[in-house]
Amino acid sequence: MGTIIETNNLRAYYITKAYGVERTVKAVDDITLRIQEGEVYGIAGESGCGKSTLLRILLGAYQPPLTVVGGEVIYHLDGEEMNAADMSEEQQRDLKWRTISYIPQGSMHVLNPVRRIRDTFHDFISAHRDVTKKESFNITGEYLRDLGLPEKVMASYPHQLSGGMRQRVTIALATILWPKLIFADEPTTALDVVVQRGVIQMLKDVQQKEGSTLVLITHDIGVHANLADRIGILYAGKLVEEADAKTILENPRHPYTRYLIESLPSLDSREERLAIPGRPPALDRPPSGCRFHERCPLAQEVCKTVEPNLIEIEPKHFTACHVVEEELNVAV
């Protein structure tokens, strides 16, 4: 098992210029990721921290004002190494859905409201493979059965399905060509808990059946806890912590990750939980030094001026925090 997609010091900014005023929003700033084949990699963070921007870059689906200003994205597919920036439009189109797929958030807007589900599936399959309508219906029927979706769905229109079923149909649609690499952007947000559980179950099924790689983006740590193998925490366009899911949930080191996890309510207690103070910084003028220092309870002088590096504090557990680094140095 090797790396399937990697980024090296990726920087992607939104650069706009209106009436001579230039504005640069540093949505993704110096991110290095190695996503392994067959793993579920979770990306977590508050809204406005660059999660969706990162996803767009990884997918290669971006256009100005979003610009990659530094670093690179490399796919390792079919034994070949491909730099996303060098690919032609045709190559990209060929890759999409068949090898790299994407599960969007709002399933209501994805399915064509005036076509039956099976016709949408046919449109989709026939765009990539030479199939007759009957063949694609067969493929669809079989796939839906495999995933435990009732066959009734095929003849329905999107509005007839419940929200959870619609989202699962969307997932089936995105994965019917057995892609190797699946990106999911907030696949369960705005669904209620029971439906969310059903959707997570299905994502797991799909991922395990073919051993595909799943990159899961959501702000809901509870979803990560149930699905992800490794989790990366983004804050203000930076990767601030990365480790396997268990470590992140049980032994988070970065103060921001701790806040994220401690602020979650649960059925264990009704004790008052505190929200994270302040709000995420605006990314056109990110704070100096550590970007979290304004909200951090542990902030020190050094945090205001010097940007912390992402360091390996224990095997495969990376954190970017001066305070943690210092503790580590003292211990050694």
Next chain:
Amino acid sequence: MSQSESHDGSVDAPLLQIENLTKVFHIRQGFASQDFHAVDDASIIIDSDKPEIFAVVGESGSGKTTLAKMVLGMESATHGILRYKDRVINDISRKEMKTWFYREVQPVFQDPFAAFSPLKRIDSYLYETAQNYKMVADKKETPRYVNEVLSGVGLTLAEIAGRYPNELSGGQAQRVAIARALITKPSLIVADEPVSMLDASLRMSIVNMFRKLKEENKVSVIYITHDLATAYYTGDRIAVMLRGWIVEMGPTERVLGNPLHPYTQNLKTSIPNIRSDAAWDEKIDLAVIETDEYTRTGCKFAGRCPAVMDICHDNVPPTLMHEGRSVRCFLYDEEVDAAKKKALTPAAV
């Protein structure tokens, strides 16, 4: 804040009285028409002397929002009793709706950015509401009053003065929406999914605020949500809705601490728990087509209930009092043969 007296002077009347409330929509498909009970036989009483947070939870399409709309007078009830301070909400005149009812009952909606016009400064909503409802005797006093209300939600007038909605974060905008609801000093706030658009980290600040409003301003809140964790955290009482029915209702700690209805148990085990390794093992069934469940003759949950009995398919279960809460399920009906009841093994309950 002064608790305004009941309109007709009676003190004992509950703040909100809902009895056997039903809302039927007709769906037409060609020549066929179908009745669709969005809210079916709901009964809830909120007392006037003791402010509380009443949580209503359930999946999408369970009738939560229809219930809220009826309480807000935006949707008329098909039958049943719906009274606010002993006045039938549907009978209140349009004029009085404006001058009295909306002073007393205020909504907070899901999407704060949809609640405010993007072309209007956000503080103008606060000023206008204060002036329309004559909350201050002297117009010059308005900024001071607005600032006072804003401080109750953790904001200051200086922070939001002259700003447009897009200049605020989601959490801030939702706070302003709540401040706008508080301007009229209401006795009841109906909050329909007020935190589901917000990040988990911001949710707590809004939910904590509802707690504070209840304690300090004596405001009762109907908190509608699909997020069980925050409902458990804030709610004094909770009603669990399923396809228009209230399947279980009672004190939050009892209902979520030890759920009796199979659907509530299903809900509880579905909350992602980050504090244990227990990922879900057993598979669950989901509804395929919403209207199928709505039009079911027996129990609405029969199609995916792990403890389903023969009787459930054709008969409507009664609402029973059991262990200090009401539950709508044959499992707790003593007249049903005990042998037929499958033992429920509520995993992780």
